[in-house]
Each structure stands twice: as C-alpha cells, then as structure tokens.
Amino acid sequence: MKTHLDWSAYDTYGIGDAFSGVPITGGNYAKAVAVCMHNRECQREGRGVMCPSFRITCDPAHSTEARVAAFKAALNGDLGPSPFTGPELAASLDLCVLCKGCKKECPSAVDMTLIKTEFLAQRNDLMGVRRRSRLLGGLPAWVGHWHRPVRALVRWRNRSPLLRKAAEKFLGLAARRRIPVPAAASFRPPAPTPAGSRGQVVLFVDTFAHHFEPEIAEAALEVLKAAGYGVTVARPASGDSEPDRSLCCGRTYLSTGQVEKARAEARRVLAALAPALEAGIPIIGLEPSCLLSMRDEFYSLGLGAEVARLGKQIFLLEEFLARESHRGLTLPLKPLPCKALIHGHCHQKAFGTMKSMRKVLGWIPDFQFEPDRVVVLRHGRRLRAGGGALRRLPGHGRAVAAAHRAGGRAGHRHRRQRLLLPPPDRGRGRAQAGSHRRAAASGAGGVGVVKTARRENICKEVVHARRQ
Numbered sequence: 369m370k371t372h373l374d375w376s377a378y379d380t381y382g383i384g385d386a387f388s389g390v391p392i393t394g395g396n397y398a399k400a401v402a403v404c405m406h407n408r409e410c411q412r413e414g415r416g417v418m419c420p421s422f423r424i425t426c427d428p429a430h431s432t433e434a435r436v437a438a439f440k441a442a443l444n445g446d447l448g449p450s451p452f453t454g455p456e457l458a459a460s461l462d463l464c465v466l467c468k469g470c471k472k473e474c475p476s477a478v479d480m481t482l483i484k485t486e487f488l489a490q491r492n493d494l495m496g497v498r499r500r501s502r503l504l505g506g507l508p509a510w511v512g513h514w515h516r517p518v519r520a521l522v523r524w525r526n527r528s529p530l531l532r533k534a535a536e537k538f539l540g541l542a543a544r545r546r547i548p549v550p551a552a553a554s555f556r557p558p559a560p561t562p563a564g565s566r567g568q569v570v571l572f573v574d575t576f577a578h579h580f581e582p583e584i585a586e587a588a589l590e591v592l593k594a595a596g597y598g599v600t601v602a603r604p605a606s607g608d609s610e611p612d613r614s615l616c617c618g619r620t621y622l623s624t625g626q627v628e629k630a631r632a633e634a635r636r637v638l639a640a641l642a643p644a645l646e647a648g649i650p651i652i653g654l655e656p657s658c659l660l661s662m663r664d665e666f667y668s669l670g671l672g673a674e675v676a677r678l679g680k681q682i683f684l685l686e687e688f689l690a691r692e693s694h695r696g697l698t699l700p701l702k703p704l705p706c707k708a709l710i711h712g713h714c715h716q717k718a719f720g721t722m723k724s725m726r727k728v729l730g731w732i733p734d735f736q737f738e739p740d741r742v743v744v745l746r747h748g749r750r751l752r753a754g755g756g757a758l759r760r761l762p763g764h765g766r767a768v769a770a771a772h773r774a775g776g777r778a779g780h781r782h783r784r785q786r787l788l789l790p791p792p793d794r795g796r797g798r799a800q801a802g803s804h805r806r807a808a809a810s811g812a813g814g815v816g817v818v819k820t821a822r823r824e825n826i827c828k829e830v831v832h833a834r835r836q
C-alpha cells in the first residue's frame with residue numbers, strides 16, 4: 369500500500385501485542401493502527417479529552433478503540449477489496465474531530481488524527497476530493513487570492529436563509545451555523561522593528577489571524593514589543609511563486625486529506641522561516657492547531673531535518689512568554705475587570721501547553737484559576753453546557769479563547785478571546801481601537817478582545833492585562 373504520509377517512525381514497532389497482531393496489509397501504517405492494546409481507556413469519562421466523540425454519544429462505536437478495530441478489519445481484508453471507499457470506515461471516523469486527544473491520553477499513543485488524514489488521502493485518491501473538502505481545505509488559497517469576494521459571499525450566505533439551505537444541501541455546511549466572516553481588511557505586516565532590549569523574534573501570522581482576525585496579530589505584535597522584542601513578521605521567501613499570499617501551515621489541507629497540498633504549504637513555510645532558523649531566532653505563533661501541526665504533522669510529511677530544528681524554535685505566544693519569564697521577563701499587568709472563562713484548545717491540551725497559559729494568566733493580579741470552568745467547556749454536550757455557563761457567568765464574565773468555533777448558533781455568538789494589550793500610551797493601533805469598541809459594546813469596560821479562527825470547535829485562550 370502506497371501511503372501519502374511518512375509512517376517510517378513506526379518501522380521498528382513489533383508485530384502487535386498479546387491481544388492482537390498487525391494487520392496483513394498497510395505496512396507501517398498498519399503498525400501505527402496496531403499500537404492499540406484495547407484496554408478501552410478511550411471509553412471512560414473523567415479528566416482529560418479522549419475521546420470526545422465517545423463522551424458526546426456514549427456510544428463505544430465512536431471511540432478511538434472502535435476506530436482502531438475498524439481499521440484492523442479493513443487492512444485485514446474483512447471489509448472487502450476497497451475498504452477506503454466503503455461505508456464502514458467512513459462511518460467509524462465520521463465523528464472523529466482530529467483533536468489529538470488520543471495521541472496524548474491513550475496509553476499507547478494512538479494517533480487517530482494522523483491515521484484519519486491518511487484515510488482521507490486514500491479515499492480522495494479513489495473517489496476524488498469532495499466539493500466540501502475542496503472548499504474548506506482550500507480556504508487559505510481562496511481567502512488569500514479573493515479576500516473581498518469571499519467576504520461578500522460569506523456575509524450573503526450568513527444573511528440569506530435560502531443560501532444557508534443551499535450551502536447545507538450542496539456543501540454540507542449546517543444551515544443553523546454562522547460561518548466566520550473574513551475581516552474587512554487583512555493583516556498588514558509592519559516593517560520589521562529593530563532588536564529590542566530582549567532581542568529579536570519572528571511572528572508567524574497564520575491564515576486565520578491574517579484574514580479573519582488581524583487584530584490578534586496586531587495585539588501580539590504590541591505585546592512582544594512591549595516585552596522588549598524587535599519583531600519581524602514572517603513573509604514568503606524570495607522566489608515564492610505566490611509572494612502576496614500569506615503563509616499557511618497546511619492544516620486545512622491535512623484535515624481534508626489533501627496531503628500534497630499540505631506538503632506544498634509546509635515547504636513554503638520552511639523556506640520562509642529558513643533565515644530565522646539559521647540565525648536561531650525564536651518564531652512565535654498564535655493559533656495552536658497551526659503551530660502544533662508544524663511541530664508534529666510536519667514530521668509525517670517527509671520534509672527533512674529542518675522540521676526538527678523548527679520544532680525547537682517555534683513557540684505559542686504564551687509558551688514563549690512563560691519560557692522567557694525564566695530569563696527575567698516581567699510584564700506588569702493590571703487586574704482583569706471581569707471574570708474570564710478559560711476554554712483550552714484540544715491541541716493545546718494534547719501538547720501540554722495549557723500550563724504555559726496558566727502561568728501567563730497567573731501574572732495578572734488577583735487572577736484566580738477555576739479548573740471546573742475549563743471542564744465545562746468541551747465538545748458536544750459539554751460545549752453546549754458551556755454555552756449556558758457563559759451566559760450565566762456573574763458580571764458578564766468573559767470567555768477567553770485563542771481559537772474559536774466555526775460559528776455559533778444563529779443568534780448566539782460565542783464570546784471572544786480577550787487579549788488585553790499594553791497601555792494606549794504605547795500607541796493606539798487599530799487592534800486597540802477595535803478591541804475597545806467591542807469591549808464597550810459588551811460592557812467589558814476597556815478590555816481588549818482578540819481571537820483566532822479554526823474550523824475545529826474547540827478553543828484555547830491567552831489573556832494579558834494591560835500594562836500599568
């Protein structure tokens with residue numbers, strides 16, 4: 369079986385455990401599936417994330433273990449000669465949200481996110497890329513080339529019940545969901561600032577921050593500059609065939625099984641970041657699933673040794689700030705004028721980066737962390753319960769997320785991530801002005817509002833208070 373992803377990391381795995389062997393076809397891909405030891409940890413409630421589709425449905429058929437079983441049957445030939453086009457695997461994977469919870473929490477580290485990506489790629493080969501996958505996977509290119517028409521179309525679709533229904537029928541986009549609207553203007557990278565008292569960093573602005581919520585990137589720039597760093601925004605390398613299109617990690621292509629396109633995006637990113645990698649300059653990202661894809665999935669794209677170097681030099685903003693605090697960084701912050709409800713992104717949890725967020729949040733005077741609030745906000749049932757919790761928060765509490773759901777229910781907009789910026793006397797950028805307008809609208813009184821976009825419905829948060 370010719371695979372799209374590089375599964376050689378599983379090459380040295382054995383022939384299965386005492387309970388089941390490696391399927392007879394699939395090579396190293398089959399070995400990746402066969403690491404499951406069927407102890408059904410993924411079918412339990414309790415702390416953690418895994419497996420959200422089981423937790424929502426309470427149906428073992430939607431657990432990681434059941435997916436493994438389906439793959440084993442497929443690769444053993446029990447699902448017929450063409451299992452990747454059949455209904456069994458598709459049904460088994462349908463509710464897998466690619467959260468990476470299993471990679472982190474499964475005792476055997478089953479990576480169903482990657483296994484599903486390979487499945488989708490195989491299926492695309494045999495059946496062609498579906499319209500919906502082409503649309504959602506190609507979002508970085510659509511919005512990069514045709515920002516204004518895409519914005520107009522999305523706004524029209526959100527307003528028109530007829531278009532909503534048509535999009536549901538022909539593209540599988542749920543009519544009751546609002547689609548995120550691209551910002552009126554994309555992020556405009558400023559000229560690089562010279563190295564500050566704490567050195568130089570490169571800011572990687574992902575597709576979603578770039579085109580949907582540029583205020584996030586602008587706010588991050590302000591925070592980094594206020595912390596004493598000179599900031600250069602990563603741009604396509606010279607010689608890039610699309611110099612005007614923003615960089616993209618390729619996550620949307622991976623999520624839809626378009627591995628070759630994801631690989632092309634990844635190569636673009638590596639070429640753009642090569643000088644920073646060479647110079648040992650830290651690279652800061654904002655969106656967990658983008659940045660953590662670069663640390664993880666890039667290995668499976670067979671991109672060479674640069675990936676390992678990238679993994680060591682790239683950080684989420686809060687990771688970087690937390691790391692730098694050990695090297696003397698302090699950010700004097702003001703107390704929050706409201707409660708913050710923290711909603712961790714699933715990939716943040718899978719890669720253990722929530723601690724950094726907690727640490728950075730802890731710099732805010734009087735900030736108290738309430739873990740139960742985090743538990744409330746999760747997929748499915750719990751996410752809906754979280755919506756209620758949001759509405760019930762005393763004093764109009766604030767949900768804080770670095771990524772947002774693909775769109776709240778009509779009429780109920782998800783509360784947005786707050787990034788509380790350095791003081792206005794450092795120069796009121798568009799971000800601050802916009803943030804303050806929204807804050808005023810929501811009664812937050814001077815609280816900046818920033819978020820990033822992702823198709824998954826899980827969120828993460830970063831909060832900074834204004835410098836005093």
Ligand code: SF4
Pocket residue numbers: 403404405406407408409410411432433436470473474475476477478
């Ligand atoms: S997927 Fe992981 S947690 Fe679930 S049964 Fe297999 S080994 Fe256990």
Ligand code: SF4
Pocket residue numbers: 417418419420421431432435463464465466467468469470471480481
């Ligand atoms: S990626 Fe998430 S949803 Fe999919 S099997 Fe793993 S834990 Fe379950």
